Every structure is written in structure tokens, then in C-alpha cells.
Amino acid sequence: MYLVPTPLDFGTLGAGATPPPLTQVLPQQVLDVAAGLTHWVVENAKTTRAFLKRVHAVVPLARPLQEMVIAELPRPPKGSARTPPPDGQLDLLLQPAAAGHDIGLVSEAGMPAVADPGADVVRRAHELGLQVVPLVGPSALLLALAASGMNGQSFAFVGYLPVDDGARASRIRELEALARRSGQTQMMIETPYRNPALLAALLAHLQPTTRLSVACGLTLNGGWNRSFAVSRWKQHPQALPADVPAVFAIHGG
Incomplete structure (x- = not known):
């Protein structure tokens, strides 16, 4: 196979x-x-x-x-x-x-x-x-991790976060605490139309010094990635399309 x-x-x-x-x-x-x-x-x-x-x-x-x-x-x-x-x-x-x-x-x-x-x-x-x-081919997760500048020796893919606002906020804080305690990069994805909501939740609930990486549409025309502290994201926001796959990652900074 x-x-x-x-x-x-x-x-x-x-x-x-x-x-x-x-x-x-x-x-x-x-x-x-x-x-x-x-x-x-x-x-x-x-x-x-x-x-x-x-x-x-x-x-x-x-x-x-x-x-x-x-x-x-x-x-x-x-x-x-x-x-x-x-x-x-x-x-x-x-x-x-x-x-x-x-x-x-x-x-x-x-x-x-x-x-x-x-x-x-x-x-x-x-x-x-x-x-x-x-067979060899593109993996959005590994491409995003390589482009993030975060810990590529220890990382975890946690899949989707809860949709409910309260449960999602709790999960974000839990993953941030784990990233800070262990030094492990925490990676997640979302259904594309919910990408803007997830980015907003990450910026709202992560600490200013936590690093946040977003890789959007990698290998596609117009694809991009950014990896900054949350405080810099807030100073220079980036619109996130609701129809293109993205990978999110956080690290303790």
C-alpha cells in the first residue's frame, strides 16, 4: 500500500x-x-x-x-x-x-x-x-513547524481546539502553560472558515511574550507565515482568510 x-x-x-x-x-x-x-x-x-x-x-x-x-x-x-x-x-x-x-x-x-x-x-x-x-510530499504541519523558528526537536500536534468560547480559552491557556513548562511547541489547526476566530482567541488569551506562529496557504500562490511574540502580533495585526488552510503554533518564548 x-x-x-x-x-x-x-x-x-x-x-x-x-x-x-x-x-x-x-x-x-x-x-x-x-x-x-x-x-x-x-x-x-x-x-x-x-x-x-x-x-x-x-x-x-x-x-x-x-x-x-x-x-x-x-x-x-x-x-x-x-x-x-x-x-x-x-x-x-x-x-x-x-x-x-x-x-x-x-x-x-x-x-x-x-x-x-x-x-x-x-x-x-x-x-x-x-x-x-x-511517498515524499508536502505536509502542512512540518512545513509550518520548519518555518516557525520554534522547537523542532520537541513538538505536539493537538488537532482542533473546542469551538465553545469558554472551553477554547481554557484549552489555549492549558497549551500555553505546557509550552512554557516543557519548551515543547504546540501545534493546532482549524476549519478554514473558523481561522479568524481562532487567531482572535489566541491573541486574546495568550500572554504577551508567548510566541505565536501562523502559516497560511503554504505552497500556494500568496501563501505566507509569520512568527512573533503575541505583543507584536497585536501591534501589527495580519488578516487571516476564512477559506485557506492554516496551521497555528505556540511556544513559551
Whole structure:
């Protein structure tokens, strides 16, 4: 099973916008492997087909899209706590690989199974004795960490913060205390339309000397990153778009 990275522009381009060439963000090996695969386990079949069309423009696909076997990862019911899918359900997804076909795992953007679904199917692939091959490609988390100037030797990705204002403020203060006590960089993401609200909450509840890094739209045209003390952020605010993915990180300063 190949873990196939995708570009970070999914869902960030307006109608009619031209996406960046795949060759700018994905090595030739990834394009060659993706073009040769005919069986896929994916987060979203529609966007995977769009990705494969872009691959085809560079390396012809081994089989027409309509002949591909594309199975979507199971999604938990809305509002329910995340629980691993039953092994039997994962086995069905991996059946082509067990039968001898190479299979690709792909998520919406970046590296599958990193801040994206897919870890359960990777775990099950190992348990079934399948070879798992990660391919080189963009990871928003690692790009943001490298650009932050924060501790890259010890860091934690904490996912999404609570939406409720009070719970979010409490979580921000908890993460700040941990960052100051341990020296560990704390990283988080948010659904793009909530990015401005998260930035406002971070600036409101972090101490002035705490460092805050924001990386927005990395690898995209117009992408940027800033890493300053909270006091400087307040002196020189930066508008954050509500339709482009961003990664936030804090450090004790």
C-alpha cells in the first residue's frame, strides 16, 4: 500500500482558478506511482478523481478513471465520538491489496494519515502483513513547524481546539502553560472558515511574550507565515482568510 501525498490546494481555489503545477510540489516518483495505481482507498472520491486528472496531464494513467476501483474511508456519524472502524470493514478496503494489487491511500490534501483520516487502514495493513510505502510530499504541519523558528526537536500536534468560547480559552491557556513548562511547541489547526476566530482567541488569551506562529496557504500562490511574540502580533495585526488552510503554533518564548 502506497501512502500517496497530494498538493495542499484542495478546496482553496476559486472557480476557474488554475492550480499550481503538480511538478512544483510532488516528486516525479509520486506522479509515476500514482499514475500506475488502479486501486485506491480515499477520503473523498470526487477530489481523488480531480487529483488523478491532474496526474494524467503529467503522466498518463495506466487505466481510464472510470475503470479505477476507488473506495472511500468510512466516516463516523456526525456528532459522535471518533471510534476506529471494525477490522472487517478495513479488510474490505484492503482486499485488493491482499489479492495482489498495489493500492494507494490518499486524503484531501498533504500526507494521508497525518492530520487526516487513514491511520486505521495503515494500522490494519501492517497487521495483515502488507508492505506500507510512504511517498515524499508536502505536509502542512512540518512545513509550518520548519518555518516557525520554534522547537523542532520537541513538538505536539493537538488537532482542533473546542469551538465553545469558554472551553477554547481554557484549552489555549492549558497549551500555553505546557509550552512554557516543557519548551515543547504546540501545534493546532482549524476549519478554514473558523481561522479568524481562532487567531482572535489566541491573541486574546495568550500572554504577551508567548510566541505565536501562523502559516497560511503554504505552497500556494500568496501563501505566507509569520512568527512573533503575541505583543507584536497585536501591534501589527495580519488578516487571516476564512477559506485557506492554516496551521497555528505556540511556544513559551
